[in-house]
Amino acid sequence: MQRFKTAHNGVSIPAQGHLLPLLDLTHQLICLHGDITVSIIVTPKNLPCLSPLLTAHPSAVSAVTFPFPQNPPSVENVKDIGPSGNTLIMASIRQLREPIVSWLSSHLNPPVAIISDFFLGWTNDLGIPRFAFFSSGAFLASILHFFSDKLHLFESTEPVCLSDLPRSPVFKTEHLPSLSQRSPSTQDLECQRDTMMNFSSYGCVFNSCQCLEGEYLDYVKLKTGHNRVFGVGPLSSTDLCYTSASEVKKVLTKDQCDALALALEKSMTRFVWVAKTDPIPDGLEDRVVGRDQFVDARLLVEHKGVAVIVCEGGDTVPDPNQLGRVLAETMGECGRDVRGRAKAMGQVTQAATEAIKKRKEHPPPSPLPIEAIKKRQDRMPKPPEGPKLCINNCSFFGSPATKNTCSKCHKTILFQQELGLKLASAV
Template structure:
């Protein structure tokens, strides 16, 4: 239960600074964690820049006395247009300049800390903000790295940044012998920030990435939006790497956050949301494939045409969410639904332009498959909903996630790969039809993983226990202050 406004012990509760990274896939799970910390009587200051403050609205309404926003101006950067403060407005290529800009918040944070009558006892910051470990050291408080991604990716990323010379000299594909299962990756499938570092290491802005990302497993703890039964061996790897048990698997956080129906929405429920649910209510159980590629990716004209044709040829029911593009992007063919397609599939398929209540859709009994880019939030939401993943990884961490889902867990089927790939519509249609029509292996394993995810967050489950362990650790910092 959250602390009440008149609670005389309020100021004795631990005060923690939470610093999200301004990208939807990073922010949402950390805000879900923040909600849980408030329910455990922690006081939270959340650091955001002005344009990202609206993401806190639901949390501030739910916990008006437990959460205080710290709004600092977004530092200017020559590669970031004025007024842009979130990766969704720049795409994956915007990560490096945003990385660089946010480092300039160090001094304002230090000034705020030293002027605060009751400064925080710890910092919880996104793993893209590894430089905050050095900040925390200078303030003599611990820093906990928050991974919105799985333990498998955390392991791969840590190995890459600590073994740059080995990775460069390994050729292609690259073996990772120190990791459980000794995975092997094509160079083009490594996390995009690391590949960019190897290519442009002489660029000072890019060179600083290494120090920041190596800092994560040097921090005082790692909090991971995943669960032991999904990837226990990689939790073990990170614990061994850190030399401590300060690794907390607390996922899926989408199950323990505020009302999930509006995750990522900019407003209240719309007529479009109601139309989606009416469509699903009329479909047989497990018959619909949900198609969505996250908040950043717009498909090219050729990709849109191939995907539309594949869905049409599959003869499978579907809901396809198409990200809204700018006028110029639409003129260039990005995100443009082929003319006549919606009419041809009417009654069997539904195209949604803009945003859809993804958590609600994936949890609907009519949805049996999820054609996804394999962003980790989407993967977890698919797992929670019981949907088999049809994988089309495109960039960033998505190839690593796809390998884990397809090769290690056997709960996904790869249908395409690459940000610029144009699938053969005949092959794509056949894969969708075969995967959705097969009630064996992959679908069964997906449903079993759903049961494990639900069990993890219940009282006595692994994620429940780790969340309790984390809050005890933070509370102990207050008592030893």
């Protein structure tokens, strides 16, 4: 048998939002460095996700299959159980530690590095240089790190200031990522420990880029104490096409679907509803089509950027009246500035994607040393005044003219520093 030197192993949480970006990263690494070989650790029911990658790089990629601990039974992917099953899936993956260690110890050509999901902090202990891969951005990673030893802050009814982060953003606790809000259960404490280990890994890789999250990538470098922090995004969604052979289970409950439908109807905004097995309530199409609310679904195919993922965890049923009002405000005049900023961010991201294609011909400059990053942050000016989000429930925007007074409730309150921070906290 011909023996290859395995450059790295890939290990991911079996969830589409985590696994597919890691496979895209693997594809890009092989395209840039054709002399490496990669082993992807996967479970049987997730093996079909690797088919495009195995087809594109048959001599460079191999799949190493481990039986998945059956808890819950017959489930190997978060999408088969819904977002509430994140903790169970992570606990099951943790049970693969001993089989993986045994496989590595018997490997004729042990891997020189491992890239694993940021939920899998325990892979730091495998005795191989580990790069923590974040399928999301550096801002979320910074928040998780900040709260890793400050869970007591969630007991406060007052807005929480993340004083250690760039520009010290302020959030209400319910606006913070649910990943940070752990209960004292054994499984949740293990998840917390895994999260804390990410910044002590050999390196960190983010599905983001310097032009979008430069200050937070620099923050991660300061916290890790080294420059092995890489923004490799946005990872392409078009080079490889993935499909899933697994049965799709419900993500939104019937009550959530009904509330969302009523909110969309009340908002009077045009929309595209993309559903899997979740039923659209009876009569909705008839009522909204007559008002030209229901948009041709082909728009979603032609302009994927307009799609919004409704549920990424949680069982809360939104209030239809409040959600409908927020949708109407966001899609109306109040959201014009936000949409403009989103468009500008898209253009910047597109430019970054084009720049990635030229890296082979024009290598990027060496990263700044840690001391230089500290000096640059000290000189960083305060962010300019702009649209700000009221942290009361009115969800209206302030302006430079109103200073710290909400244009809706007219109360003198705190504002979040940037709307983008709240949007990022919903990840």
